[in-house]
Amino acid sequence: MTEAQPGADALEAVITGMRAQEEELGSRVHADVADHVPSYRAVPLELLDEVWARHFARTLEVLRDGRVPASQEIDEAEVAHDRVARGVSLGDGLRAFRRALGAIRDLFIAEATRHGLDPLVVVDRTRALWELADAESLQIASVHREAEVSAALFDAHRRAAFLRGLLFGTLSAAEIHSGAAIYGLDPSRAYHAIRARSSTDSDAERLERLERPLDALCRAHGRTAMVAVVDDAVAGVVEARPAPGELAVTAGLGPATALGQVHRSFRTAGRLLDAARAYGLRGVYELGDLSWRVAVASEPELAELLLDQYLRPLAAEGEFGALIEESVRSYLESGRHIGAVAQSLHVHVNTVRYRLRRYEELTGASLEEPDTLIEISWALAARALRPARSSPSPRDALD
Known part of the structure; x- marks a missing residue:
């Protein structure tokens, strides 16, 4: 240990000694971080050097003055955005930061011992270093999370834009292939x-x-x-x-x-x-x-016409008209088997025959004509559209 120096001089000697080892220590820290935080291998060395120089200079100022900068004086937003873009997680970012600060603290203690710095000053400045670590960690965490959210939103918007282009047919073949590779489509x-x-x-x-x-x-x-x-x-x-x-x-x-x-x-x-x-x-x-029921929902004008012709005339019969409609529907669904209709509706076959004949009288339709049967089926399907109504409106038509 060298001979003790006055407080201010000893502290300045410590800082001078630390500054002389900045580059060498930076190289060791980079190697240490690369070994223990593999995601940092994606960060170019020149960027690490730039951040190290700024961080080292800020640390020396804290050691000299004993004052920790206010949070608004610490700007690590650009660094956090860069790390997010390179796939470095918040946990990895904080681990790398603390390893770097730990190396600076060890260097400070070694130089303080060598220059005989007052132990009370050593304790005070070490406390200031950890306050700085807390302040920087909080900002790094906050900015990192904001950057992650922004990156996630950007990716979500980009993903949605690709999917929209795919579904609406606005993408080129090259855009489809590149997007498919990004989003796992074959x-x-x-x-x-x-x-x-x-x-x-x-x-x-x-x-x-x-x-x-x-x-x-x-x-x-x-x-x-x-x-x-x-x-x-x-x-x-x-x-x-x-x-x-x-x-x-x-x-x-x-x-x-x-x-x-x-x-x-x-x-x-x-x-x-x-x-x-x-x-x-x-x-x-x-x-x-x-x-064919898809077409029923998309052709409201035709549905109106067929409802007018094949179902609305039954309204004049009141409740009996509803029974007639039920019988016609069952007749078509059963493949025109009157016996099956009678069984399903729990009525006599003659009752079914009467209802079907009355239907033909009220509508003028023939239940023997293939085209008529198709049109009646269409009208019945239109009647089933939700919400219950006589027909779909143009507003419900498909785009």
């Missing part, structure tokens, strides 16, 4: 477009709650999928038809197609969703499930 596979809403009337909050469980269902059994809130629905691309189970969802599933053509599948999925919701259905529906 351009060589066929995907279904899906468009879903809560089985209840959806609002934005319900859509947010639906997104995650639907995504999990679509990814079940190792299948790939990508869904997000798109306008008024949760939409995306899925490798296979999901089984909704207890999830309160109504969804349309378009046909499987290449990613570059999935916008066509999306249009079909939208029509299927609207039709399924119009009929008050729950679950995931493909075109084969709803068949």
Whole structure:
């Protein structure tokens, strides 16, 4: 130990001795951090040197004055944003910072011992170093979390923009391939477009709650999928038809197609969703499930015409008119087997024959004409649209 010096001189000698070892200590700290915090290997050395120099200078000022800077005097925002962008977690960032500060503290104690610095000053300045560590750690944590949130929001917006472009057919082939690689889609596979809403009337909050469980269902059994809130629905691309189970969802599933053509599948999925919701259905529906009923929901003018011709004339009969309609519906659903209709409605076959004959009298329709049977089926399907009404309105027509 050298001969003790007056307090101020000894402290300045300590700081001078530390400054002389700044570069060497920085190299050791970089190597130590690289060994113990592997994520920091992604940070270029010149950036580490820049941060080290700034941090070392700030530490020497604290040792000289014994004053810890106020939080607004410490600006580590740029560093935190850089580390987030390079995949360095908050925990790794704090570990690296504390290892660096620990090395500076050890150097200070060694130099203080060598120059005979007053032990009370050593204790005071060591306390100041840890106060500095606390202040910087708090700011690093705060800024790091803000940066992580910003990065997550940016990624979510970018992901949603890619999915929207995919579903609306606005992406080039190159954009589709690059986006598929980023988000884990396989351009060589066929995907279904899906468009879903809560089985209840959806609002934005319900859509947010639906997104995650639907995504999990679509990814079940190792299948790939990508869904997000798109306008008024949760939409995306899925490798296979999901089984909704207890999830309160109504969804349309378009046909499987290449990613570059999935916008066509999306249009079909939208029509299927609207039709399924119009009929008050729950679950995931493909075109084969709803068949021509999709067109009923999307052709309100035609539905009005057929309702006027085949069902509204029954209203004049009151309750008996409702029985006639029920019998006609059962007649068509049973494949035109009068006996089956009588059994299902618990009436005599002659009662069924009378109701069907009365239907023909009231509407002028023939239950023997194939085209007429199709039109009656259309009118009955239009009657079943939700909410209960005589026909769908133009407002409910598909986009």
